[in-house]
Amino acid sequence: MPILIILAAVVASVVIWLLRAHYAVKQLQEIDKDTKGLQRRAKSTFESIIGTPLQRVNDVRLAAVILMIQIVRTGSPVTASEKTRILEFMENPLEIQAISATFERAWRYTEERRPFSLVADPLLPLLREKLTGEERMQLVDMLAKVASAHSPLSELQQEALARLKRRLVAGGPALVASRAGNHG
Secondary structure (H helix, E strand, C coil): CCHHHHHHHHHHHHHHHHHHHHHHHHHHHHHHHHCCCHHHHHHHHHHHHCCCCCCCCCHHHHHHHHHHHHHHCCCCCCCHHHHHHHHHHHHHHCCCCCHHHHHHHHHCCCCCCCHHHHHHHHHHHHHHCEEEEEEHHHHHHHHHHHCCCCCCCHHHHHHHHHHHHHHHHCCCCCCCCCCCCCCC
């Protein structure tokens, strides 16, 4: 009889412990759900002060390599022919001295199956500032050649390149009227 009482007490204490643990986890999940907005706001404030890693890129050649890698990684893993084409472009016309180190550095900025625009958009201000109109078109052409090195451009890659081209060529918005005029 005493063994049954001890066994019942152990089972009861385990059940009580499980119920308390479940309740605590549920409370933490509710708190986490309630503070999601604050977590996002804190992250966006931090990023607005310091910037995302892509926004801190200040070398236009590194930015070009990042985009060449990402245009391929958006749809599928990088093939040997695509990597060869990227390395060729890094040598000429980009004239990068430390090809291997730059490729590895650029690789860290990319992510498999990540939408191309999420990588390209933070780099647009740098590309607009540093590249001439002709160089911008050369960049889009290089990206198309890299993307089609293994197989024809996918629909996703075509749309990404068209969007990048539109946004690169568009530049900044122009003011309709001058604010410096004498108004009376």
